[in-house]
Amino acid sequence: MKRAIRFGLAALLAAVLPWGAAQAQERCRPDGMLKSAGASTPYCLAYDNDGRELMGGRKRRVIGYFTSWRTGANEQPRFLASDIPWGKITHINYAFAHIDANNQLSVGNESDPQNPATGLQWPGVAGAEMDPEFSYKGHFNLLNKFKKQNPHAKTLISVGGWAETGGYFDATGNRVPSGGFYTLTVTANNQVNQAAIDTFADSAVAFVRRFGFNGVDVDYEYATSMNDAGHPLDWSVSNPRRAALMRGYVALMKTLREKLDAASAQDNKYYLLTVAAPASGYLLRGMETYQVTQYLDYVNIMSYDLHGAWNQFVGPNAALYDDGRDAELASWNVYTTSQYANIGYLNTDWAYHYFRGALPAGRINIGVPYYTRGWRNVNGGSNGLWGTAPQSGGCSIGLTSCGQGALGIDNIWHDLELDAEVPAGSNPMWHAKNLENGILPTYLAAYGLDPVNDPADQLSGSYVRHYDATLAAPWLWNAQKKVFISTEDEVSTAAKADYIAGKGIGGVMIWELAGDYRWHPDRRGGQGEWYIGTTLTDIYHQRFQSAAPYGNRRYSSAAVAGTLDVSVSIGEFYLGDNNYPITPKLKLTNNSTTTIPAGALFEFDLATSAPANWTNWSGATLSVVSSGHSGNNIGGLDGDFHRARLSSSWNALPPGGSLEVEFVYYLPMVAPGNFTVSFGGSTYALRDSTLAAPEPAADSIFVNGFQP
Numbered sequence: 001m002k003r004a005i006r007f008g009l010a011a012l013l014a015a016v017l018p019w020g021a022a023q024a025q026e027r028c029r030p031d032g033m034l035k036s037a038g039a040s041t042p043y044c045l046a047y048d049n050d051g052r053e054l055m056g057g058r059k060r061r062v063i064g065y066f067t068s069w070r071t072g073a074n075e076q077p078r079f080l081a082s083d084i085p086w087g088k089i090t091h092i093n094y095a096f097a098h099i100d101a102n103n104q105l106s107v108g109n110e111s112d113p114q115n116p117a118t119g120l121q122w123p124g125v126a127g128a129e130m131d132p133e134f135s136y137k138g139h140f141n142l143l144n145k146f147k148k149q150n151p152h153a154k155t156l157i158s159v160g161g162w163a164e165t166g167g168y169f170d171a172t173g174n175r176v177p178s179g180g181f182y183t184l185t186v187t188a189n190n191q192v193n194q195a196a197i198d199t200f201a202d203s204a205v206a207f208v209r210r211f212g213f214n215g216v217d218v219d220y221e222y223a224t225s226m227n228d229a230g231h232p233l234d235w236s237v238s239n240p241r242r243a244a245l246m247r248g249y250v251a252l253m254k255t256l257r258e259k260l261d262a263a264s265a266q267d268n269k270y271y272l273l274t275v276a277a278p279a280s281g282y283l284l285r286g287m288e289t290y291q292v293t294q295y296l297d298y299v300n301i302m303s304y305d306l307h308g309a310w311n312q313f314v315g316p317n318a319a320l321y322d323d324g325r326d327a328e329l330a331s332w333n334v335y336t337t338s339q340y341a342n343i344g345y346l347n348t349d350w351a352y353h354y355f356r357g358a359l360p361a362g363r364i365n366i367g368v369p370y371y372t373r374g375w376r377n378v379n380g381g382s383n384g385l386w387g388t389a390p391q392s393g394g395c396s397i398g399l400t401s402c403g404q405g406a407l408g409i410d411n412i413w414h415d416l417e418l419d420a421e422v423p424a425g426s427n428p429m430w431h432a433k434n435l436e437n438g439i440l441p442t443y444l445a446a447y448g449l450d451p452v453n454d455p456a457d458q459l460s461g462s463y464v465r466h467y468d469a470t471l472a473a474p475w476l477w478n479a480q481k482k483v484f485i486s487t488e489d490e491v492s493t494a495a496k497a498d499y500i501a502g503k504g505i506g507g508v509m510i511w512e513l514a515g516d517y518r519w520h521p522d523r524r525g526g527q528g529e530w531y532i533g534t535t536l537t538d539i540y541h542q543r544f545q546s547a548a549p550y551g552n553r554r555y556s557s558a559a560v561a562g563t564l565d566v567s568v569s570i571g572e573f574y575l576g577d578n579n580y581p582i583t584p585k586l587k588l589t590n591n592s593t594t595t596i597p598a599g600a601l602f603e604f605d606l607a608t609s610a611p612a613n614w615t616n617w618s619g620a621t622l623s624v625v626s627s628g629h630s631g632n633n634i635g636g637l638d639g640d641f642h643r644a645r646l647s648s649s650w651n652a653l654p655p656g657g658s659l660e661v662e663f664v665y666y667l668p669m670v671a672p673g674n675f676t677v678s679f680g681g682s683t684y685a686l687r688d689s690t691l692a693a694p695e696p697a698a699d700s701i702f703v704n705g706f707q708p
Helices: 002-016 018-026 138-149 180-185 194-211 232-267 281-285 291-295 327-331 348-356 429-436 490-502 535-545
Strands: 061-067 091-099 154-160 215-219 272-278 298-302 364-369 373-375 464-468 473-478 483-486 507-511 517-520 529-532 566-571 585-590 601-607 621-626 641-647 658-664 673-679 682-686
Touching: 061 535, 091 138, 091 180, 091 215, 138 154, 154 194, 154 272, 180 194, 180 232, 194 215, 194 232, 215 232, 232 272, 232 291, 281 348, 298 348, 298 507, 348 364, 348 490, 348 601, 364 490, 429 473, 429 517, 429 529, 473 490, 490 507, 490 535, 507 535, 517 535, 566 673, 566 682
Parallel strands: 061 091, 061 507, 091 154, 154 215, 215 272, 272 298, 298 364, 364 507
Antiparallel strands: 373 483, 464 473, 473 483, 517 529, 566 585, 585 658, 601 641, 601 673, 621 641, 673 682
8 A cells, every 4th residue: 555655645645746756756766877967868768667678467577588580481381570469578689789890789771571571572472471560571660560469478680699799791692790789899009999989879779769669789799808709700809899899888878878868858658778798707807896887777697508519518408507517627726725615606607696796686687598508528527527529620710620510410510610500519409309309300401400411410329318406407419429519498497487586586598489399290101390489488477476576675784873975986807817827906086075984884784606705905804794695606595795894994085085905806706895984883875876766765874865
C-alpha cells in the first residue's frame, strides 16, 4: 500500500510541477546508473519505482542474440525472426551492425535487396511474410512485425563483435580494415576522438529511431591495454593505441548515454544502453576498473570462450565454477602463487563477482553459449578434461602456436579467416546432440562436409557424455579419435538457471539462439534427428518464472550521520604486462566545507574477485575490516564484498584537499565503493551521484546541502 501511495504521489507531482516530474523519474533510476546532466530522462517508462526493469511481468531477463547470417543461404539451416521463441525471451540483440567509413552506425546499403537486415525476403516461408507497415524489409521488418505481437519484448542493435570491432564486412563479404572502435574512439596520437564519437552517437540515435529498436548494445572486443588482445587482424591499429583505449571507451559510453537519454526525453520512449563485457581476468586486468558501468542499463558478461584451441589447454567453454585443476591456470602458477590465494579466474562465478563490485546483481546478466568448442588428438586429463592438445602451426591469424582444434564433422560451424577454416570444434548444440547419439545428420552437405569420401567428415567412434558437477560443465569425449567437445545441456543449464535465480542476478544472455535444440522425429527420413529448437531456453524461462525479483541495490545500507561531498577517483594504471601487480592511485578529494581531521578512518567495499591481500606503498594504513571470501574458490566465491579500512592518521584533509595512496592488488576488480569516513564519533557516507534515489523521510539529515 505504501508503495502504491508513493507512486501515486510521484505521478501527481509530475503532473503539476517540472520539479515533481524530475523527482518522479528519479524514483525509477536504477541504482548505480549516473543521471545524464540536463536530460529529463523518462526512467519510469522502462523501470518500476524500485529501479527494476519493466519486462511485461517477467522477473529476469532472457536475452537472445539473433544473427544476420542464418538466412538459409546455400541450403544451410535457416533461423529467422519467426523462429525466435518470443514468449520466452525478454530482449533480442541483433548481431551485428558496424562502424562505417564515416564513423556512423551501419548495416551496409539499406536499399540493397540482398541486405539481410533491410532487403532480403523469404517468399513461401511461413511466418516470414513482410509487414507492409514498414518501408524496409529483411530481418528488421520481421523483428518489428513480431514485436507488435509481443509487446513485452525489446530489441537492441548490437554493434561490433569479434570480427567487426576493428573493421566491417562489405556487400561482397570482404572485410574492410577501417579501424572500427579503435580509430573511432582514439586518434593516432592517442587522444580521445570526441568528434568521431559524437558523429557515431548521433547516428546511433537516428538508427534506433528509424528502425524501431529499443536501444544499443556495444560489443567492443576489446578496449584493453593488454597487447595483442582482440582480433589479430586489428593488432596493427589497436596495439599502438593501447594506452588510450579505455579512455576512449569511457568517452564513447558516456556520449552514447547522454545522447540516448536526450532522445528518450524527446521521444517519450526510453532507450537502453548495454555492453557485451569480457569475462577473462587477463583481459579485464587491462581495463582499469571497467568504469563504464555507470552509463549502462546492464552488462552482459561473455562468460564463454574461457577455453579454446587458441592454446593447447583442454577445458570447458563456459564452466560455472573453478575446480582448482584448470590446466591453463596451473601452467601460469595461479594455484601456487600466494598473491592469487588459489583463486581461479576462468569461470562464470568469478566474472560475476568482478562486476558485482560495481553493479547490483540485477544489472548483470550471465552469458551462456549455445555452441561448442573442441580439440583433437588430446592427451591426458580425465576423459580429456584438463588434458592437452598437441601444439601446432596452421593456427588462426596472429598465432604462432595453438592447440589442434577439432575439424570436419566436429567443426560444422567453421569460422573463416581470409577464407581459411579455423579449427575450433565449433558446432551448434543440436549437432553435438547428434554426435552424442551416434546420428549421421542430414545437414552436413550444406556445411560443405562429405562423409562418404572424407574421413574427417565421417561419424566414427563414440561421443560419450561426461559431466563435472563442480564445474557444472558437460563435454563429449571420443576416446577413439581423442576428440574433446565442450557442450551445454539440460543439466548444466538448470545449474546456471538456479545460480542466476538464487543470487538475484538479472538474467541470462544467449549466444546465439540458433544453436538451441530439440528432437525432430520427422527429419532424416522419419528416423528423427536433433535440430534447431528451444530446449535450453525453455529451462531458463521456466526457472525464472518462479524466481524472486532480481537484486536492485549495490550495497547494504549503513547507518550514517549524513553525507560528505568527497569524491573518489582511481587512475594511473600501468599498461599491459607491466600492470602486475596492479598499482593505481586511489585519490580522495574533500569538496565539502568540513575539515576531515587526521586519524579519520575511511572504509569501503571491494569485490571478492580479488583476494583480501591488498596493500599500499605510500605510508597509509590499509587493513581488512571483514572478508567476504577467503581461500580457494572451488565451487564459487562465498560473498560479494570485502570491507577495507584506510587511515589518514598522518594528515588532515581540509576543504579542497586530497589524499592519494598507491593501491596494490593482484587480481582485477572494479573501483572501490560504498565509502564512509568516521571521525569525531560519527560516520558519514561519501557522496555518490550514481546511488538510487533515497527513501523520503521526515528526519532526513543534510550535510553541506546534500541529502544522504
